[in-house]
Amino acid sequence: MELQECKPIVEMKNIVKVYLDGTVALRGVDFDVCPGEVHALLGENGAGKTTLMKILAGVLKPTSGEIVLEGKHVRFSSSADALSKGIGMVHQHPALVPVFTAYENIVLGAYRPGARAEIEKLMEETGLKVPLDAPVESLPLGIQQKVEILKMLYRRVKVLILDEPTTNLSPLETRELFRVLRSLRSRGAAIVFISHKLREVLEVADRITVLRKGVKVGTVSAEEATPTLLAKMMVGREVEMVVSKPRVALGEELLVVRDLWVRSDLGTWAVKGVSFSVRAGEIFGIAGVEGNGQKELVEAISGLRRAEKGKIVIGGIDVTNKHPLEVYAAGLAHIPEDRQRYGLVLEMTVAENAILGVQRSPRFQQPPIMKIKWSEVFSHAREIIKNFNVQVPGLTAKAKTLSGGNQQKLVVGRELTKKPRVLLAVNPTRGLDVAATEYIQNLLASLKEKGIAILLVSSNLDEVLQLSDRVAVIYEGEFMGVARPEELTEELLGLMMGGYSLDKAREVLSRKTT
Amino acid sequence: MGLEKISGVFERIIPLADVLVAIAVGFVASGALMEVGGYNALEAFRSLFEYSFLDTYYLSSTLSFAAPIMLTALTFAVGVRAGVFNIGAEGQLYLGALGAVLVAAFHLPGFLYFPLGLALGVGFAVASAAVAGILKAKRGVNEVVSTIMLNWIAFWIVEYMRTYQIADPHDPSKTIPVPPQARLPLLISGTELSAAIIIAIAFVIATYYILWHTVIGYEIRATGLNPDAARYAGIRVDRSILASFIVGGVAAGLAGFLEVTGRPPHYAITTGLSNLLGLGFDGITVSLMGLNHPLAIIPASIFVAALKVGARGMQIEAGVPLEMVKAVQGIIIISLAAPGLIRTIQARRRAKLVEEVKPVAG
C-alpha cells in the first residue's frame, strides 16, 4: 500500500530507539511528510508514535537511523536546534509557561522588533485567534494549543508536529483546530498529526501511517482508509500470552460505583457520571487510552481525591470521600499506577515497605509507644517474598535495589496479604518483563477463586481482554459501553477507544458488512 | 544475606568519604584564609588539636560541649527526616535554659527545682517549635523564615528576663544561678564534664529508637522520603511534620536546660546569652556531618565540640581569633551541599558506559 505522490520535505529512515533501561521503542521505522499535507501517525499507547516524533523534533536522539531534511542529512542536538531548522512539535502537555501571557509565550527567546504586529498578522491570515494578553493558564486547552501553534509559526517552522492535539478538546474546539490545520496545509505547511482517534484521522489526514509496537504497519491514503481497516491495523495482535481464566460463580456486589463525578487537577470534569459494580470473583476491566479519566476515577475510589457527586460502596460500606485508611479498612487494596512514586518508599528497606499502609495494625506494633515488632515485620516480609516469589538481596536491602518486576511483586504481595475484598489494580504490568507480566496476570486471574472483586484499569488492551470478565471502555470520562471480552472484536474496541459508543460502533461495522 | 551486608557497608562508606572530603576542604580553605590573614595555619591547627583532645581537662571540655550540640543537631536531623529544614534549635535552646533558671526565682522544695525547671524549659521550647510546626503544616509558612524569626524573638525574651526579672542581684552580668539541688553532678571533679553528656547521649539514642523502631518514627521517615507514597499509605503527612517539630523542640529545650544545669562555674545565663549563643547553629553542622543520622551525630558532635574548645588554644598559641572555627564549619557545610562530587563523576562515567554498550542490545 505504499504510495508516493509528493516530494517530502523531511524523511526519517530506519529509525531505531532503545531507551537506557533496554526498552526498545522503535524497531527501524521509515516516515516522511510533504509540504501541503497532513500526515497522520496512528497507533495505540506504546506503539512508538510519540517517540518517533520526539526524535524528529530533536527532543530524543535516535539509537540509529537517519533524518534527511530538504535533501540534507541532519542531526539535532536539541529541540531548540530542530526548531531553529524549521521543525516544531506541539506536545501533549503544552510546553508553555503557565503564568505567562500568550504573547509572552510566543516571543519567549525569539523576540524581535515588531513581534506583536507580526503575530497579529499571522492570526489574521491563519484564523488562529487567541487573546494575546491573557495568561495561558487561564485559557482552555484548545486555545493553549493555538498559542503553541502560533509560537511555531512565529518561528517560521516548515514541519509542524501535533501530538494527540484533540485529547483535551471539546468537539467544537476539535472542529476549529481542523479548520486551522486545513488552512495551514493550504499555505504549504507539512503537518504531522499524532492520534489514536480513527474518526479524526479520517477527517483531517491526507495520508495515514500506522505504528504498532515500534514497527510501521503501513501507510494508506485517506481515500482507501476505512475505520475498520485502520482499527485492525492498529490493534491487530501478534502472539498472545495465554492466561488461564477460571470460571467462577459470581457472588455479591463488593464494589459499587454510582453516578461518580470527579474533577481533574485543572478543575475540569475528568469523570462524568460513571456507574458500575464489580462482584465477588469477577474481574471488571477498564480499557482506554490514558488520560481519559482513569487516574481520577481510581483516586476517588481509594479516598485520595474528592468525589464531587455520586457514591462509592465497598463491601456494603459507604466509603464516599472517606480517608484512605477507612477505605482500606473497608476491604480495599490498591496497586497504584506508579509503584516508585505511590507504591513504595524507595529509600526504605524491603521489610519497611512490606508494612507500608498497615504499619499501625496491632500485628506490627506494640503499645504504649507503638514499638515496631520487627520479628513480625520480618516474618510478614518473608511471607510476601516467598508467596509472591520476590527476588531480593535481603530484607534490609533498600527497595530501590530491586528490579522493576520485583518491586511490583512486593507491592502486589503487600496489597494482597491485606486479604482484601476488593482489589484496585492500575496498569499492574507496566514496564515489567515477560516473566513478571505473566506472573502478575496469572495471579490476578487466580484471585477470582478467592472471591475477590477486582477492578483492573489498564491501557494494555491484551491484558484487559484476557483477564476481564467484563470490559468497559472509557473515553473522556465516560463509559462508551460495557461488554464481555468475547463480544469485543478488535474493530469494535478500536472504534470505542476512539470515541464511538458501543452501539454506534456496532452500527458502523454492520453497515460495512451489509 | 552476605552480599547485601557488603553492599550496605559500601553504601555507608561513600557518604562517609563525602564527609571526610568536606572536612579536608574546610581545613585547607580556612588554613589558606589564616595564612592570608597573617597567621601560621599549621601552628593554629596543631594547637587546635592539642587543646581539644590531648589533656584530660580539655578533653572533658570537648565532651561537655558535645552534649548540647548533639541535641540541637538532633533537632535539625529529625526535621530533615520529615522533609523540613527546622533551624529553630538556637532559640529553643535559649528557652530551655530560661526554664532552668526561672524556677530558681521561686521558693520551692529543693527536689522540685530539677523536674520543674526541666518541664518549664522543655515546655517553652516545644511551644516555640510548635508555632513553626503548625504554621508549616497548616498554613504552609516557610519553616526557615519562621524558625529564624522565632530564634530572634526567643533571644530578646530571654534577654528581657535576664535583665529585668531574674538578674543576679550580686552580679548583674548573669541571671540568678540554678539552685545547687538542681545541678547535675560532675563526672570528673575539677572539670566541666557533668552528667549532661550521659543524658544527651541517652536522649539521642532514644530518638534514634523512636525514629527507627516505632510507628511514629516510621511515619515521619516515610513522609520525608516520599510524601506521595506516605499519603497513599494513609499517613497524615501534616501530623508527621508537626511531630518532627515537637521532637526537635524537646531536644533543643533539653540542650538549653542541660547547658545551665550541668555547666560550671556559672550555672546561669550570662550577658547577651553569651554562654548559649551559637549552640543551636553548631547543631546544623553536626547533623549534616552525621548525615542526619542520630547515632552518627554522636561522633560528629565530638568533632565540632573539639573545634570549639580547641579554638581557645588556637587563640592562645597562634593568636588566631577563635571564631575562625565557625568559618571552618561553614566551609564544611558548603562542601556537603554539593554532594558526592565523586559520586556524580562515577555516575556520569557509568551512564557513558551504558550508552556505549547499548546499540548491541538494539
Next chain:
Amino acid sequence: MPVEALSQLAEIARLTTFSMTPLLLAAIGEIITELAGVVNIGLEGIMLLAGFAAVAAAEAWGPLAGLLAGVLVGTLIGLLHGWISVYLKGDQIISGLGINIFALGFVAFGIEALWGVRGYYTPPPEAKVPRIPGLGVSPTFIAAIVIALVSYYVLYKTGIGLKIRAVGEKPDAAESVGVHVERVQLAATVAGAALSGLAGAFLSIDWLAAITKELPAGRGFIALAIVNFANWNPILALAGSGLFGFFWTLGEWVKNIGTIKAVIPIPLLNTIPYVATLVVTAGLIGKSRPPAHIGRPYRRE
C-alpha cells in the same frame, strides 16, 4: 502640637528610608534569583561578608569603593552558590546555611585579624557614605528605589525578564525554545547575591557605620519573607520593605518615648520586627505563588 506631630512623622519616615533599604535590596536580589528557580537563603551571610569588605575598602579608598567591594563580595558568593546549585545540582538550602555560618565565623575572625579589636569596629567618618544634603537620606536609598523599579521593568517588561521567569517556571519549556537554562540561573543568582552585597555594604558604611557579626540581625531572613509577601514582584517588595522597615523603625522609635519604655522594656520592643514578620507571613501565605520550579535543580530527561 500638629506641627510637632507632623515633624515627628516626617522623622519616622526619614528613618524608615534607612531601615527599609537593606531589606529592599536583598529582597529584590532574591526575587531575581528565585524567579529563575534558585533559592538563596544565604542572604544574611552575604550581607555580613559584604559589610565587612565594605568597611575595609571604604577605609582605604573611600565610601564608593566600599559599596563596590560589597557588590563584588556578593558577586563572588553568588558565583559559588550558583555553581553549587545550578551546575553541581547541590542542595540550595544547605549551601545557603553554610554561607551564613561561614560568614559568622569569618567576619568575627576578620575584624580581629584586620583591626585587632574583638567583635565590633567603627570605621572613621570619612569612610561613611554621605547623606543627601537637605533630605538627610542616603543616596543608597535612592539607588535602591531605582533598582527596584528597573528590576520590575526588566523582569516583567523585557525579553531578558521573560527568559529569567520562564526558567524558574518551566525550564523544559524555556529550553525547548533555545533558552540556556543553566546560564540564566547562574546569572540570576549572581545578580541577586550582588544586591545582597550592596545591602550589606549599606548597613556597615552607610546606615549603621559599624561592623559586628550581628550586623544583618535577621534582615536576610526578613527579606526572604518580603519576597513571599511581595509575590515575587519588585514593586510590591518596595511596599513590603517599607512596611517591615517601618516596624523596625517603630521598634527603635518607641524606645525614646518615656511612657512606653516604662511599660514595655527595650528587649521586648526589639522583638517587634520579628513578631511582625511572623504574623504578616502567617496571615498572607497561600495568596502568594512561588515560581513553579523553585529550589530544585533542573535535570534533563
